[in-house]
Amino acid sequence: MTASARLSEFVVKTALHDCPRSGLAQVRRAALDTLGVMLAGAREPAARIVREVARAEGGTPVCTVVGTRLRTAPTWAALANGVAGHAHDFDDTSFALMGHPSVPLLATALACAEAEMADGRVVALAYVVGFEVSAALGAALNPGHYQRGWHATSTLGTLGCAAAAARALSLDLAQTRHALGLAASLASGLKENFGSMTKPYHAGHAARNGVLAAALAREGFTASDSALDGRQGYVAAFGEAASLGAALDGLGQRWHLVETGVAVKPYPSCALTHSPIDALIDLRRRHALRPEQIAAIEVGVNRVTPGVLIHPAPATALERKFSMQFCAAAAVVDGRVDFASFEDGDVRDPAIRALMPKVTMVGDDTLSERLEEHAWSRVTVRLTDGRVLTAPPRGATGHPDRPLSAETLREKFLACASTAIPRDEAAAIAEQLDHLEEIPDIRALTSRLVGDVE
Known part of the structure; x- marks a missing residue:
């Protein structure tokens, strides 16, 4: 069985109850932190430029661009929200992929769920499978991949976002394989661009391409089944004597979301x-x-x-x-x-x-x-x-061994969110996210993310 087939089995067949409760608690914390930094980043120049292009080219207005009144197509919303979320470099990190997991994954999951009028469970499950796919690839490729100059947030994140989008759009096994194969060719991102607008673009790039790959695959677009582990595939190109086999063996049994977790940032810097x-x-x-x-x-x-x-x-x-x-x-x-x-x-x-x-x-x-x-x-x-x-x-404050308290995380969210929306509305969002999986229609959440940023 190819790596694409093994990953597709995991993406399509995993249910939310398969993930340990502690993992789902991580998802809720990640969602709170991520939506806060997206709202704060909406005013940043990189996010504004992306929105200007989205307004000109954005297509059917079905998805919210966080912090603004702009609505656009799912791919553009994923890009815009991904860039905004990473604009301050205040979003969470995980050693599981040596990068930033939550902004790309949630930009992807929210765009797909809003377009499909799906519920909070869809968002949570999309995040879980996307995180685990990114982490499995990270286990196979890092640290060599990262040290060679690849920005894993984008290169690994694109595959994670394709997995998240495939699940959120209810793709079948064959469609998911094609989405992952296409995403393997869309993955890119260079560390030499750290310190420029292109660094936050990488997070949006992963989200956009994940949504695009899944959307195309749903309509019948194809990719090679060996795009990941073939002789000239993703692992051979991005890795150095890397093998996916062992990294995929634990999918669905061990959970990187629990074992490695995410680090929530107290400072808006690397x-x-x-x-x-x-x-x-x-x-x-x-x-x-x-x-x-x-x-x-x-x-x-x-x-x-x-x-x-x-x-x-x-x-x-x-x-x-x-x-x-x-x-x-x-x-x-x-x-x-x-x-x-x-x-x-x-x-x-x-x-x-x-x-x-x-x-x-x-x-x-x-x-x-x-x-x-x-x-x-x-x-x-x-x-x-x-x-x-x-x-x-x-380790730094916010590291999984020294996590931010629930109250400190909430205060970070409120401080970030209130740069774009009223503080009382931000507090209501925080309450919603405490019960993410119970939201019956994700638009009940995204409608509150509309702000006054131009």
């Missing part, structure tokens, strides 16, 4: 900056640390991090999200990293500018040996008076 941000804010508080006291900041990192945080001297707000130098300096100077940290095009605070050159990343073999804890870091601060302050290796 996840690999979060552990150092936590550590430096803590050192600042405990030692009344001032930037002028600091001679050097060394951040011990694993082998993946330098290829992600590629902007030591960032020139734009988007580049600052992928700059260890900026994020570390902002944590010390301001004692926080939030939306305001990324408002201006350049770094205007002279204290942050002066501290940035003192921040260096240092390879740490012990962190590379435990790559599954990929967001961990080791921070050393050398002071001008000769003292050395250290923070031991630890």
Whole structure:
């Protein structure tokens, strides 16, 4: 049986009750976080540009573009909502695919469910199967795939989104195989674009192409059954001596959504900056640390991090999200990293500018040996008076081992959502999402996501 056939069996035959309750709780948390960051991202330039093109080319207005009054075709809604959700880089991550799972998957599931007038169970199940397909591919291909320059949010996410769309559109086994095969040819996304608008585009790209692949397959479009594991297929092209066999063996028995989970972000920057941000804010508080006291900041990192945080001297707000130098300096100077940290095009605070050159990343073999804890870091601060302050290796706040509390997550959602819709409406959405699977018509949710963003 080909990989496409095995994945299709899982996608078509999995029922919501097959997923453990703890996994479904993760889905509800992911939905709350994701809709919040979509609403917050609706005002960002990348999201606005996509909407302008969607207005001109968007087709039948059946799906909501979150945070706006625009309605458009499912593929355009998936693209627009995916870009908005990833625009701040405030959306969740998972080591299961070394990327951002929830924005692409929920942009896909909401577009399909709204177009089909489906219920909340359809959205939840689409998310589950899409997550597990992405994670299985990640288990086969990573970390080599990611280190070679591929942005897994898009390359693995496109297959996950095709699986989610196939389930949401009720495709049969053959149609699902064709959707996955087509998605294999649509998958792309390069890490060299980190720090530009194209990075958030990747999330929308995965969602759009997942919806497109499933929609075409439903109408009879075909792809090779060996598109995933053939000699010139997806795994051979994207992987290095990778094999899908073992990664697919546990589908439906072990659940990546439960075993690996998702990390919800407390800061709107790359996840690999979060552990150092936590550590430096803590050192600042405990030692009344001032930037002028600091001679050097060394951040011990694993082998993946330098290829992600590629902007030591960032020139734009988007580049600052992928700059260890900026994020570390902002944590010390301001004692926080939030939306305001990324408002201006350049770094205007002279204290942050002066501290940035003192921040260096240092390879740490012990962190590379435990790559599954990929967001961990080791921070050393050398002071001008000769003292050395250290923070031991630890995961960031929001990591599955240190999850945000339900109340903190809700406050994050309300803060994000209220940038586009009234806070009381946001609170009502939060209540709905506590019972996602019980929503009888997903339009009862999407109608509340209409905002005043142009």
